[in-house]
Amino acid sequence: MRAFNPKQKLAVEIVTGGTGETDHIVPYSGGGLTMVENAQNISPSANRAKGAHKIVWRRWQLEFFEKWEDRTGDFTLIAIPASGKTMAALEVARRWMAAATDRRVIIVVPTDNLRTQWQDAAKTIGMELQTKEFGTNFKDGYQGGVTTYSYVAMNSNSGLLRKLCAVAPTMVIFDEVHHCGDDLTFGKAVKIAFELCRERLSMSGTPWRTEKEPIPFVQYDGDGFAIGNYRYDYPDALSDGVVRYLIFNHAKGTIVNETTGDEAEISGDISFEEAANRLSLLLNPSGDYVEQQIREANKKLLELRETTPDAGGLAVCIDHSHAVRVAAIIHKITGQNPAIIVSEDSISNCTVEKFRNSKAPWLVAVKKVSEGTDIKRLMVLCHLTNVTTELAFRQMIGRVSRVRNEEEEGYVFLPADPRLIAAAKNIENAQVLAIQQDAERQMREAQEMLLDKKPEFTYTTTHDGTETILVGGIPVSLQDAREIERISSLVRVSQQKVLQILQLRSSAIVTEVQVQPDAPKREDEERKLRKQCHNLAIRLSILLKVEPQDIHLPYKPQRLMSIDELKAKKMKLLTEIAKYERN
Numbered sequence: 001m002r003a004f005n006p007k008q009k010l011a012v013e014i015v016t017g018g019t020g021e022t023d024h025i026v027p028y029s030g031g032g033l034t035m036v037e038n039a040q041n042i043s044p045s046a047n048r049a050k051g052a053h054k055i056v057w058r059r060w061q062l063e064f065f066e067k068w069e070d071r072t073g074d075f076t077l078i079a080i081p082a083s084g085k086t087m088a089a090l091e092v093a094r095r096w097m098a099a100a101t102d103r104r105v106i107i108v109v110p111t112d113n114l115r116t117q118w119q120d121a122a123k124t125i126g127m128e129l130q131t132k133e134f135g136t137n138f139k140d141g142y143q144g145g146v147t148t149y150s151y152v153a154m155n156s157n158s159g160l161l162r163k164l165c166a167v168a169p170t171m172v173i174f175d176e177v178h179h180c181g182d183d184l185t186f187g188k189a190v191k192i193a194f195e196l197c198r199e200r201l202s203m204s205g206t207p208w209r210t211e212k213e214p215i216p217f218v219q220y221d222g223d224g225f226a227i228g229n230y231r232y233d234y235p236d237a238l239s240d241g242v243v244r245y246l247i248f249n250h251a252k253g254t255i256v257n258e259t260t261g262d263e264a265e266i267s268g269d270i271s272f273e274e275a276a277n278r279l280s281l282l283l284n285p286s287g288d289y290v291e292q293q294i295r296e297a298n299k300k301l302l303e304l305r306e307t308t309p310d311a312g313g314l315a316v317c318i319d320h321s322h323a324v325r326v327a328a329i330i331h332k333i334t335g336q337n338p339a340i341i342v343s344e345d346s347i348s349n350c351t352v353e354k355f356r357n358s359k360a361p362w363l364v365a366v367k368k369v370s371e372g373t374d375i376k377r378l379m380v381l382c383h384l385t386n387v388t389t390e391l392a393f394r395q396m397i398g399r400v401s402r403v404r405n406e407e408e409e410g411y412v413f414l415p416a417d418p419r420l421i422a423a424a425k426n427i428e429n430a431q432v433l434a435i436q437q438d439a440e441r442q443m444r445e446a447q448e449m450l451l452d453k454k455p456e457f458t459y460t461t462t463h464d465g466t467e468t469i470l471v472g473g474i475p476v477s478l479q480d481a482r483e484i485e486r487i488s489s490l491v492r493v494s495q496q497k498v499l500q501i502l503q504l505r506s507s508a509i510v511t512e513v514q515v516q517p518d519a520p521k522r523e524d525e526e527r528k529l530r531k532q533c534h535n536l537a538i539r540l541s542i543l544l545k546v547e548p549q550d551i552h553l554p555y556k557p558q559r560l561m562s563i564d565e566l567k568a569k570k571m572k573l574l575t576e577i578a579k580y581e582r583n
Contacts, residue, residue: 068230105129
């Protein structure tokens with residue numbers, strides 16, 4: 001039977017003390033039994049959200065689930081922004097709570113905005129989380145709650161949260177736990193409130209180093225860097241198509257002292273100390289630099305909106321007054337008032353949700369959307385803040401990293417501050433590494449496929465005007481042989497290896513050898529080829545120091561290309577990459 005009968009519903013209500021709709025913990029469609037041990041009471045809204053949402057877990061999330069099951073104590077997850085760690089954390093919490101009816105979860109987040117975001121995400125897997133009015137127990141129908149680090153600190157003396165964790169088995173999830181290092185009172189309050197929890201999961205979007213007191217429940221190495229029990233960083237995320245590739249634009253600037261006439265430059269050639277003394281002056285909205293930087297970023301945004309009408313831009317500012325002045329410049333340039341999102345409600349004229357669901361071009365913010373907020377349509381970031389730490393930088397670029405379309409890139413406009421250049425270079429290196437790993441993986445798969453098939457080659461050789469040449473025992477045309485020889489000379493790889501690569505990766509040269517693996521569906525093959533061409537175009541653009549769209553320009557749009565055209569484009573890009581990498 002699919003539906004729970006009245007007696008089963010009553011039993012679940014008596015044991016759990018909760019009311020609502022009786023629902024399967026493991027979905028019926030997924031093999032879950034209609035038995036009381038597989039039943040939970042959830043609110044109608046959570047049940048609707050759960051029924052309308054089907055989650056397909058990513059590879060890294062499945063690996064994380066396995067690591068979590070093998071845990072021996074407190075667990076730290078370090079996963080790149082936009083990778084899906086919120087849903088992964090909620091899933092392990094759901095599984096943990098499903099093992100006993102009296103279990104609950106508490107989630108601690110940096111900002112009020114993230115409280116609502118976690119609450120909405122929890123509903124998609126059938127969980128109702130309370131966000132305010134905490135007492136000695138959670139309200140009827142709620143399986144836990146979401147609060148902020150500041151709330152924990154303000155209520156540490158009352159013992160309210162500590163009591164909540166004491167009356168029933170509780171799991172706590174610390175979102176962006178590095179914030180506990182920002183304020184010493186946060187770390188102390190967290191330790192007092194949650195040391196009685198049965199399970200503790202700490203999460204961050206990027207590795208961090210502590211300069212102060214270590215954050216409770218987190219392990220560190222000898223250099224003070226947090227140790228993750230599971231890590232998922234840029235190269236893997238890029239290879240998996242979880243985040244966008246980013247293109248960085250560093251703009252130099254000059255500061256002129258109008259009283260003395262002295263000039264100072266911001267560029268990659270100055271020291272970190274010089275940059276620290278100059279960056280805030282450069283970002284004064286009264287000067288020309290900020291306006292020109294916004295013009296450049298807006299020019300790129302308008303270009304993107306020609307093909308992606310809802311593409312958005314984010315300007316990250318120093319403080320609230322700075323944000324208001326930057327917004328005035330954006331209005332001057334675009335003729336539109338941008339959304340302003342800052343901490344104080346008196347200045348904020350837009351909510352994150354409203355901007356997310358609109359097509360407004362620009363969002364101006366200080367810290368409220370610097371991390372955790374999912375606005376996938378953001379594709380341009382204008383960095384106008386004097387915050388330059390690696391941690392903050394990665395959190396900010398995470399706003400334009402979230403994938404909607406595998407062929408979309410994110411664009412980041414930065415001052416040519418050597419600290420920001422170094423941080424961006426780390427991301428660029430990760431992107432190059434991801435592309436190389438992807439190419440190597442394709443090569444391994446092709447070689448394994450050849451070994452699995454174990455083809456038998458039968459051939460004879462004749463001399464008929466050099467119409468056919470044998471390369472590694474395989475007959476090819478004279479034209480193909482010359483191309484193989486040229487590439488072999490360029491990349492210093494044997495002609496036989498070049499032939500294998502071209503044959504297996506592009507199917508464009510050899511026609512004599514009939515090795516026919518099971519053909520994938522046409523759409524799948526087209527999608528795979530488009531992604532490979534896209535990644536190769538990015539790799540070539542890095543070598544040539546141009547934008548990927550310049551590489552695509554000579555070709556017609558990939559969505560209109562046939563499989564043969566995509567294969568030809570792929571081989572052409574491979575050839576160009578080989579030429580420039582050798583040089």
